[in-house]
Amino acid sequence: MHELALMEEVRQLAEQELVRAGARQIHRMQLRIGSLSGVNPEALRLAFAVVMADDNPNGEPTTLDLEVVPTLCFCPHCQQTFAPADVIHACPRCGALSSQLLQGRELELVQLEVS
Amino acid sequence: MCGTCGCAAPPRRLITLQQGLLSRNDQQAAHNRRHFRSHGLMAVNLLSAPGSGKTALLEQLASRWPQRPLGVIVGDLATDNDAQRLLQAGARAVQIRTGDLCHLEADLVERAFAQLNCSGMNLLVIENVGNLVCPTAFDLGEQLRVVMLSVTEGEDKPLKYPALFKSADAVLISKADLAEAVGFQRQQALDNLQAVAPQARLFELSARSGHGLEPFSHWLQQHLPAGHGQHP
Numbered sequence: 001m002h003e004l005a006l007m008e009e010v011r012q013l014a015e016q017e018l019v020r021a022g023a024r025q026i027h028r029m030q031l032r033i034g035s036l037s038g039v040n041p042e043a044l045r046l047a048f049a050v051v052m053a054d055d056n057p058n059g060e061p062t063t064l065d066l067e068v069v070p071t072l073c074f075c076p077h078c079q080q081t082f083a084p085a086d087v088i089h090a091c092p093r094c095g096a097l098s099s100q101l102l103q104g105r106e107l108e109l110v111q112l113e114v115s
Numbered sequence: 116m117c118g119t120c121g122c123a124a125p126p127r128r129l130i131t132l133q134q135g136l137l138s139r140n141d142q143q144a145a146h147n148r149r150h151f152r153s154h155g156l157m158a159v160n161l162l163s164a165p166g167s168g169k170t171a172l173l174e175q176l177a178s179r180w181p182q183r184p185l186g187v188i189v190g191d192l193a194t195d196n197d198a199q200r201l202l203q204a205g206a207r208a209v210q211i212r213t214g215d216l217c218h219l220e221a222d223l224v225e226r227a228f229a230q231l232n233c234s235g236m237n238l239l240v241i242e243n244v245g246n247l248v249c250p251t252a253f254d255l256g257e258q259l260r261v262v263m264l265s266v267t268e269g270e271d272k273p274l275k276y277p278a279l280f281k282s283a284d285a286v287l288i289s290k291a292d293l294a295e296a297v298g299f300q301r302q303q304a305l306d307n308l309q310a311v312a313p314q315a316r317l318f319e320l321s322a323r324s325g326h327g328l329e330p331f332s333h334w335l336q337q338h339l340p341a342g343h344g345q346h347p
Contacts, residue, residue, distance in 0.1 A: 002218055002249035010136055017130055027127060031136070038251035038278040087277035088310040099281075099314035107136040107252060115127045 003039060006107070007047035011055075013109055023114035025056055030065040034106035041068055065111075071104035140253055143221035147256025150228070151239060156186070157339050158239045160255050162279060163263035164272075165245030168289040170197045171322035172263070173240055174204035179332055186239040188227045190219040197242065207231055218250035219243050237339055247276040259338055262315070264308075265290040266299040273304075273311040280312040287331065292321040 014026055029048075033039050048064045055062055074081050075091035075098050082092055089098045135141060151158045161169050170189070177185040187208040189197045198210035209227045211219065224241055233239070241257060243250045262283040264272050267290060273280045280286060286308055294301060301319075308317060316334060320327030 002252075005216065005218075006136055009139065013132075013134060013136070013138075017132065021128075021130055023128075024125075036278045036281065038248055087274060090310075097310065097313040099312075101281075105252075109132050109134045109136055111132065112130045113127055114130060115125045 003043040003047040004050065006039065007044065007051040010048075010109055011051050014112055017112055018114055021114055025059055025115050026062045026112055027060070027115065028063045028065055028111075028113035029109070030067065030111040032067045032069055032106045032108040032110050034069045034104040035071050036101065036104035037107050039107065041066055067110070069103055069106045072102040073098040074100040074102050076100065137252060137254075140221050143225060144254035144256040147221055147225055147228070148258070150225070151256060151258070152340065154233050155237060155340060156233060156239050157237060157259070157335075158241060158255070158257045159259045159261055159335070160241050160243060160250075160257035161261050161263065162243045162247070162250055162283075163245060163265070163289075164247050164268060167245070167263045167265040167268065168322055169242050169245070169263060170200055172287070172289060172320070172328075173201055173206065173242060175322045175325065175328055176240075176332065177201065177204045177206035179328060180238060181336070183235060183237050186231055186233055186236045187242060188224055188231070188239065189242040190223070190244045192216075192244065207233075207236065213244060217244060217246050217248075218253050219255055220253055221255050224255045238335065247272070247279050251279045251282060259284045259335075261285045261287060262312075263287040263289050264304070266294045266304075267297050270300045270304040270307055273307045277311050280308070280315070283312055283315040285316040285318060285331075285334065286312060288317070288319045290321060290323075291319045291326060292324045 018026055033041060052062050071084055072081055073084055073089045075096060077096050078091060078093045081102060091098060163169050173187055185206045187201050187206045189208060190211045190213055191197060192213055195210040198208040201208035209230045211223050211227050241255055260283050262280055318327055318331045320331055
């Protein structure tokens with residue numbers, strides 16, 4: 001359950017930006033989570049609810065916008081990208097296993113909506 | 116005024132960041148990597164489920180590592196039992212007690228490293244908290260990542276926890292001396308590992324019998340920074 005530690009980190013990053021922007025409230029938070037990042041989206045939503053519970057006590061609660069980035073590989077034989085069907089990253093054209101990951105490990109704070 | 120309805124609420128605006136959630140850890144990890152390199156050290160992040168035999172492997176490695184002391188930073192939620200075992204085996208060991216944290220982070224490693232006498236040392240192993248999920252995304256500043264799977268855990272572990280196995284430079288199958296007793300399907304495990312982690316070097320070994328330790332030790336020596344090899 002490292003999602004809780006991760007969300008604490010997100011809150012710190014977001015609050016720094018809030019102060020830097022001279023704003024007072026975070027309305028919406030957008031995160032990008034790769035499907036191979038080791039983070040479970042549902043656990044992250046739960047962690048968000050726990051960590052952000054005390055924010056905006058008088059205003060509307062902050063909402064979470066979670067984008068899950070699918071895994072994308074590159075096949076060096078076919079010189080093509082492909083989206084693997086499961087955890088085995090076999091090229092659908094030639095069957096070769098790929099260890100070149102183009103996306104899927106993302107863990108990013110993309111955007112904040114503040115006022 | 117919000118500009119939409121004329122209410123007193125300040126207008127909303129967007130801040131675009133594209134910032135890594137682990138950017139603080141990543142910066143600390145990069146610092147650790149430079150720090151280890153400046154001391155002529157190769158750092159290895161050793162990961163497995165609890166009870167796969169990480170400490171037993173390092174006890175054996177400590178007595179076999181050629182002509183140099185083995186440095187170990189070991190993470191557990193509680194107790195310093197593992198560090199005590201490693202000290203008795205001749206390693207220089209520092210324990211990190213993480214409390215309720217299920218993985219090691221780069222700043223914890225930096226603080227532990229400050230307590231370690233690294234003179235004459237060329238290999239530092241960071242024995243992570245026993246966990247196949249949470250440590251995956253946390254770079255500690257290691258040069259190599261080694262993931263271990265014991266024969267008692269089942270052949271399909273790599274399929275169940277692909278993210279960690281895909282991040283490994285090497286995968287060790289440990290407790291090989293128990294394979295027959297527990298009905299370990301060796302070929303199935305090798306096939307699963309090859310399918311999920313084709314990038315990883317595979318080693319089968321037993322800390323108890325010593326079987327397979329030599330090839331793994333040799334592989335580590337091949338990765339040592341130039342000028343810090345077998346002969347000091």
